[in-house]
Amino acid sequence: MKMINYKDCYQLNNGLQIPCMGFGTYNAKDGDNREIIGTAIKAGYRYFDTASLYGTERDLGAAIRESGIPREEFFIVSKVWIDEMGYEEVKKAFAASLERLQMDYLDLYLIHWPRKSEDDTEWKKRLTMTWLAMEELYDTGKVRGLGLSNFLPHHIEVLMHNAKIKPVVDQLEIHPGYSQEAAVAYCKANNIQVQAWSPIGRSALLTNPYMMSLAEKYHVSVAQLCLRFLIQKGIIPLPKASTMERMKQNQDVFGFDISEEDMWILTCMPQNLWLGEHPDFAVPTATSEGKNEI
């Protein structure tokens, strides 16, 4: 189904509707998270991505309350961090997220990161117990869908081996220069909706000469080109921006089409614009969420 604006929705594998574009709340500039999120609400965003790691849950909850718009009009996603995983631990982490947000349910709750390192021999057991507890949370109705982030096919296979409930999404670093085709194809084949973090690749992509010339050809900005690329691939981008102008610009990506040839070119660009850590070998820190800070 073709999305015609940023409020259009995909249907997840449990029937839940999810907007085709969200707003990222990680690392909002100068600590002004609440104000930036408030501006994003005024810009029209209703789908917000947060995580216990980001330290933005309180500001997100406050900005939503200040907006006066009913909670049900928002789509709120949070994540359990790796050191909060485990059967009892995730239940506590979930309650703490709701408490910080001052909400009584989440739209999605994701496992943020699958594994600590290649020496992490406990990861499969930890994952299975965490998911079991999350399934129980789902059964209570306090979360409308369960999902994953930074999970590669072999991590998802481990999860699915014991899972009763299938993940509805996988949130991965995806942008031109790091298109993660293998993980995307696996998710599509298994009806797991893919979402893209760092969809505009932070500054490395914004100043890439090839991207700049291609954006000029379509009379758009590099950020818009990146977001359109993901929309045409059926991937949900989660851009973060600090000004109303950029927030609006990022929503304005439904009035042009990237040609099939250029889509292939963007998909097959050298895969050297990777920003994050590898989910089998390292865990990002709370301050960087990746090896390169913005």
Ligand SMILES: NC(=O)c1ccc[n+]([C@@H]2O[C@H](COP(=O)([O-])OP(=O)(O)OC[C@H]3O[C@@H](n4cnc5c(N)ncnc54)[C@H](OP(=O)(O)O)[C@@H]3O)[C@@H](O)[C@H]2O)c1
């Ligand atoms: N699951 C995970 O492991 C994970 C990891 C990282 C991020 N995330 C999620 O993904 C979200 C987005 O990722 P991100 O913040 O790393 O990267 P991003 O959205 O790709 O890039 C954000 C950067 O792009 C700039 N920008 C935004 N719109 C622009 C425009 N139209 N023109 C020029 N510059 C523009 C922003 O600047 P200003 O802010 O100054 O406007 C900021 O420096 C996060 O907020 C978070 O919710 C998830």
